[in-house]
Amino acid sequence: MCELLGMSANxxxxxxxxxxxxxxxxxxxxxxxxxxxxxxxxGLGCRTFKDPMPSIDSPIARLVQDYPIKSCAVVSHIRQANRGRVALENTHPFTRELWGRNWTFAHNGQLNGYRQLETGIYRPIGQTDSEYAFCWLLARLNDRYPKTPRHWPSVFRYIETLARELQKKGIFNMLLSDGCFVMGYCSTELHWITRRAPFGKATLLDRDVEIDFQQQTTPDDVVTVIATQPLTGNETWHQVEPGRGVLFRLGEREF
Amino acid sequence: MCELLGMSANxxxxxxxxxxxxxxxxxxxxxxxxxxxxxxxxGLGCRTFKDPMPSIDSPIARLVQDYPIKSCAVVSHIRQANRGRVALENTHPFTRELWGRNWTFAHNGQLNGYRQLETGIYRPIGQTDSEYAFCWLLARLNDRYPKTPRHWPSVFRYIETLARELQKKGIFNMLLSDGCFVMGYCSTELHWITRRAPFGKATLLDRDVEIDFQQQTTPDDVVTVIATQPLTGNETWHQVEPGRGVLFRLGEREF
Structure with missing residues (x-):
């Protein structure tokens, strides 16, 4: 299995x-x-840092930890391979263009029978079930909305129904973003937290690091973090109900 | 204008x-x-490091200089903006999928009338003439070869004719790779050099750095570098004739 991490901020x-x-x-x-x-x-652009090496040993992961790249929408993933060998082409997140936007996807779980998924104009490059599922999602969206849609929440509601289809094939927790919205879908486990004023302190569960968000924010900041498992011990994370999506834009929950 | 840098190695x-x-x-x-x-x-995967900041000041560019990422096919670009503002979505190289492969493109030059180019299923995300041209190239390839082609040199010969079409709209020096082949097209300036045994020393023109390739290679290595302008002063670079493409695979020239 894998772990997911996403962020939406204003x-x-x-x-x-x-x-x-x-x-x-x-x-x-x-x-x-x-x-x-x-x-x-x-903005409309995105950049991905990825490595088939363990993140704990990766000089590139160290750069990402030390060099604060600021963004309103982030999708991240660490992988424990099941479908598809350990290789760069099988390393999440995956990004493809739809409606002139960059769409980025990461998956936690495992699917069966994924090779029968019709991916249309989106051909998978690697061998993962995840990339197949992503290509299928985009192909379905492109079929349903041949032109750029106008009402975005209903697009994401449609994505939720597509995710439920995929869930029938196994475990399908995912993060998806177009740079404006960040969506999570929970098949078995997914958590989120929204931080806003008054900001407090938080302590990582996995390393002895504490942060005082008040030192790093202004009173209007709204920042939501989505993760497979809570990352901090002294805050209350919300659990997403299995079979449900959550949608965030500029840190605020849309559904 | 901009500068291009590519590599093909065995x-x-x-x-x-x-x-x-x-x-x-x-x-x-x-x-x-x-x-x-x-x-x-x-392999089939690729990763891109990019930044809308000047490369000379970029911590990410410093990582790429210091951390030796090894590859058989590389495409790089530094930008002096003309069409499209300074932004991540307008920063080269651009990567898109065709025939289940990652295609990567970088452009030096400036085109007129590029917004009339029909880009089919490949919709530009940013505002550059370059990304339009790339999307048009991929759409033409997808039209001509709806299924994955088998004879690659003729595909690249077709790309050469497409590049000549684009050249009619202005200046179109480019690099293009699918991870296996690295192609250059010269509209006004493009140079290349193939290094093989016996390896010698080389000195950068732009910084006081010397390298002894013999220390870093084995006798069977073949490494071709393609660049807008020669990067070293004590070696003989070949100039590509305007209106011509050059194609490399595993460091060796195919045409």
Missing amino acids: VPTDICFSFTGLVQRGGGTGPHKDGWGITFYE | VPTDICFSFTGLVQRGGGTGPHKDGWGITFYE
């Missing part, structure tokens, strides 16, 4: 603290040593 | 030396301060 915010917690699980406190990746959106 | 080789020369021109010895990017292929 001001460009760095994810160094949460990512530091996550990478410990990539070969340190957790078994997810088969690669890691993180995608940061900046 | 063994995974790092590009730290050449990239160190290139980044000096990104705000140091050259005016190409509007972003930079580099894509490394590893």
